[in-house]
Amino acid sequence: MTAKTFVLYPSLGVGHLNPMVELAKHLRRRGIGVVVAVIDPPDNDAASAEATARLAAANPSITFRILPAPSSPDVGAHPVKRSHDTLRLAKPVLREFLRSLPAVDALLLDMFCVDALDVAAELAIPAYFFFSSGAGALAVLLHLPYYYPTVPSFREMGKEALLRFPGMPPIRAVDMVATVQDKESDPTKVRLYQFKRMTEGRGVLVNSFDWLEPNALKALAAGICVPDKPTPRVYCIGPLIDARKKGTSGGERHACLPWLDSQPRQSVVFLCFGSKGAFSEPQLKEIARGLESSGHRFLWAVRSPPEEQITSPEPDLERLLPAGFLERTKDRGMVAKKWVPQAEVVQHEAVGAFVTHCGWNSTLEAIMAGLPMICWPLYAEQATNKVFMVEEMKIAVPLDGYEEGGLVMAQEVEAKVRLVMETEEGRKLRERLVQTRDMALDAVKEGGSSEVAFDEFMTDLENPLH
Known part of the structure; x- marks a missing residue:
């Protein structure tokens, strides 16, 4: 044939x-x-x-x-x-x-x-x-x-x-x-x-x-x-x-990967929002404050705010983030400009939670890595995906406040990070994801x-x- x-x-x-x-x-x-x-x-x-x-x-x-x-x-x-x-x-x-x-x-x-x-x-x-x-x-x-x-x-x-x-x-x-x-x-x-x-x-x-x-x-x-x-x-x-597993994409490893290698297992909160995910300066500051007060390690991919992307594609982190934030969190956080190799990061054993825009591809990558998600939908069908991920599949928790272009406040970011990383509810979510990954592999x-x-x-x- x-x-x-x-x-x-x-x-x-x-x-x-x-x-x-x-x-x-x-x-x-x-x-x-x-x-x-x-x-x-x-x-x-x-x-x-x-x-x-x-x-x-x-x-x-x-x-x-x-x-x-x-x-x-x-x-x-x-x-x-x-x-x-x-x-x-x-x-x-x-x-x-x-x-x-x-x-x-x-x-x-x-x-x-x-x-x-x-x-x-x-x-x-x-x-x-x-x-x-x-x-x-x-x-x-x-x-x-x-x-x-x-x-x-x-x-x-x-x-x-x-x-x-x-x-x-x-x-x-x-x-x-x-x-x-x-x-x-x-x-x-x-x-x-x-x-x-x-x-x-x-x-x-x-x-x-x-x-x-x-x-x-x-x-x-x-x-x-x-x-x-x-x-x-x-x-x-x-x-x-x-x-692809880490290190197989050819060429130099992204700087975030050796940094992750040095972090304890499941200790890092990963924040990444897809190829179009960009936030206003006030929203970036709220995220930063929430991460700082959560006390958890983090890897965060930051793009310039939408209105600045043409004039300054490289984000000016010192200006966009709260004064002194990078210095105060340098021992437990890494902020990457624009891009990180998401498929490799979500599979890294140091990562313990994923704050995501709920793009379906990202959701599947997290499932295949057994990684609990915190949902922050931005456009297209992402908010609908969020409903299924939270209500039906029970593999994620939602952030409140993003609707209709609203601000997600620092306290909300901190609360959901702590929920996934520290609580019994977070432990159950992790167990559910291990099961979901096994079923995906099957x-x-x-x-x-x-x-x-x-x-x-x-x-x-x-x-x-x-």
Whole structure:
């Protein structure tokens, strides 16, 4: 049997590219040929081109193709609408590219690339979605086009109003996806269109594992999230994460790693907020005060405040943090500018807690390291992830005060750090995470649920009856 070739089609931006590459590596390990087709409009950020080049160099067995495509002509539109328009306008470019390949056995689409379904149908290529977040978020988003028309805008409901979705714990209105808070807005209309069309795919590959999200998977399998048509089959094939151990990423080790080597086991609180996570100067000062008064060791990745990032990408720590903070905490804390190798840090045995923005990739990395989390969601579906992590999976505790751009106070930072690092509740959280890590490892080994699900997806692909 000749090897299959899959084309992976990520949405715009680095955040969508990285999970797709983890999927590509997974496919390559199974002997499947992979082409990652990256749309590059003229106004796309340079970071995406850099990231593509870096990923291509690091993964020589995966083919990357940059497809130059027109940008959205609507220059003043919301970024969600512009991105959607650009992907729609890229359809002819994608069509020509797919036609140029000797064979394409499947098209694996990012959740926002729904208009590519038209190209797949035209060329008779089976199209599946890859959903890089959890099954809980998928269940909520697939139901949203049916739920939202019957209620007011989430923004108008009052932040404590509880929303009820099939099979899910109640979600506060303020914790719903940031881009759908106002139902009359362009971004909401785009998202509802995308979530509705996702059901046209032949199936959805989800970066999660069965044991972690049984209620969401039950609701999806029962078809109650999508009331008016069949729900595509969901295959949990995760966790797909970059599982490199420390020291294997080549080149110099980041300065934080030798520092961690010298710290006691599970003694360090790690704070890191993803590629876009940046705070105002007042908020940085509150975090610093909370860490200092907690008395715990910490490693903290700090970016310049959002409004300063273009003029001063390197944060001026002396100015941004409280006077004397760096000096007073130098024996037990390390502040890193901009970036740390998160995948290696969370696996380090000195780390005992992780203050995170609840990006799904970061959540899975922490699960694979058995690391308790303190949740500080910032954008996208992170606040929704937080609800599942705290209420359903019981692998995290939430910080209070972040909602609607509010300040999280120093006392709150200190209280949650102490809770995880010092209390009985923190000990139970740690035990739960050891169990969760063991179940994740079970899922991805031979005969585990994620491996079985992947085999079922491959069998479905062979099925001509769709």
